[in-house]
Amino acid sequence: MKGLRFNNLEFDEAFLTARAPDGTSIRFTRQERALLVRMAAHPGRLFSRDELxxxxxxxxxxxxxxxTINRLRAKLGDTAARRRFISTQYGEGYLWVAATGDAPRCDAILAIAPLADGPEPVARLLDRLQxxxxxxxxxxxxxxxSSDGGREGAHRFELEVTAHRIGERTHVxxxxxxxxxxEVLSPLRTSFETDNSPAPDAAALADTLTxxxxxxxxxxxxxxxxPTSPPLHIRLHEASEVLDPPGHIWERNAAMIAELEARTPHDPSLPVLRAMQLLGTMIVRPSARPLNRRTVEAVECEIESLVLSAYERVGQDxxxxxxxxxxxxxxxxxxxELAEQLATAAFASSAAFAASFPMLAxxxxxxxxxxxAVRLYDEGLLLCERGSTFETYILVLKAAALIAADDRAGVEAVYRRLQEIAPPDLPRYALAFLPADDGDGLARNLAPLVDRATPGEARHLLALLCFRFARRFVRPEHAANLMRGPLTWMIRRxxxxxVSDELWCxxxxxxxxxRAGRRSVAPS
Known part of the structure; x- marks a missing residue:
């Protein structure tokens, strides 16, 4: 396997290192090399954990x-949404899915695969469609x-194209x-006069396919x-990772929901999607809706109205x-009480175990x-793909419960697991794990993040903890435990x-x- 190239990385013959397109060198440990050598020699073969x-x-x-697999994925840049190197077969093991070749093809979302050469106008149509x-x-x-019927690369979707010319018309x-x-998602058909008219509107086809x-x-x-199906908000998040332009998370979701609302306004799923979009963007796009009592209550009022209008009609799903x-x-x-009734009924009447456990927790x-709650989160963790967005989500919620219980050892264990997964936004929410005691090992690890935090980031973190997490706990000491560490460190910093007067309330x-020293201690 000398000088093998997988995706955009060039590996040396012993898998000691790999080189990225920008010249960066990636070094592998002995254990990482052992798995690389074993799996890359047999692409597509499923290896059990015992074999590995x-x-x-x-x-x-x-x-x-x-x-070791998760460390490898982190080094290889193997994101959870689109596995380009190592794929998980739930309950069975792992397989090497990386194809040789250049990065664009292996990191593609869609492969357009003509099944046979068609007339020249069809080639022009596919170019415009691309x-x-x-x-x-x-x-x-x-x-x-694709030049081989869509078999190359690690794309997420395939578009099979068949074209025939019959008389003066081309049928596609x-x-x-x-x-x-x-699974077939959308069969389309179009035709046009081969020689005397333009090919079909590529923009309209692109809209339909997207x-x-x-x-x-x-x-x-x-x-x-x-049993392993993820909940709706995880699906929305993963769709944004695949389809949204960089830096515009959840915008595709908003546009698609708006289009469906205009086309099928009586679809009972749409108010739920709209409400979940509102909840998600309040967290992932804080600049759009600053978190304070007024904005949070306005969004919550809108969410309440949407859900109450729809929940009876979607109860069978x-x-x-x-x-x-x-x-x-x-x-x-x-x-x-209504939330518990809906969650309990969904768990009792369906196979949606993975989606139910974190909700019940x-x-x-x-x-x-x-x-x-911790027990139920652990049940959910058994069912989600390791290293996935879903696992990260459950771990963060489990950490909140452990912090509320003042279980610092449990919190550190969760944080170590998140470091193994290495989600890209970990630095953004890691400060929520801060303990009040600066002698804690986790505090020492997170201290550099505290030093780099800006006042805007500190205010958003405290508002997020207050309005989106602490208010969920009925017992005041649990809410206080959740906020004590980050609040102590941000005030110290x-x-x-x-902390605004409004938030103190x-x-x-x-x-x-x-708050005692609020007027006697000047902000740094």
Missing amino acids: LTALGSRGSDRNVDF RAIEDRLGRTGRVYV ALVLRDARTA EAMWRHLVLRPHAPVR PVLALACAKLLLNTNRGHQ EISASRGDLAE FGPGI DIPEELGYL
């Missing part, structure tokens, strides 16, 4: 395999026309598939709910019912049963003036002692 543990020369737990879809994605290199069939399952990809990622209308439960619980407007945590009374 043997390759590591270890008799320890198969968690050693998971740990550019039109990339315009909607806001980036080039994510769509390519376009079949969009999920590249992983071969919408079909989004529908599949978010709504999955034809896929049965499975467990994913949508669980989404309603989450939204009602998060509005803090007295709907905890949130309900347990909100009413003060933190031990039960910037002075008590970093919502901070648990148990933390009032931190």
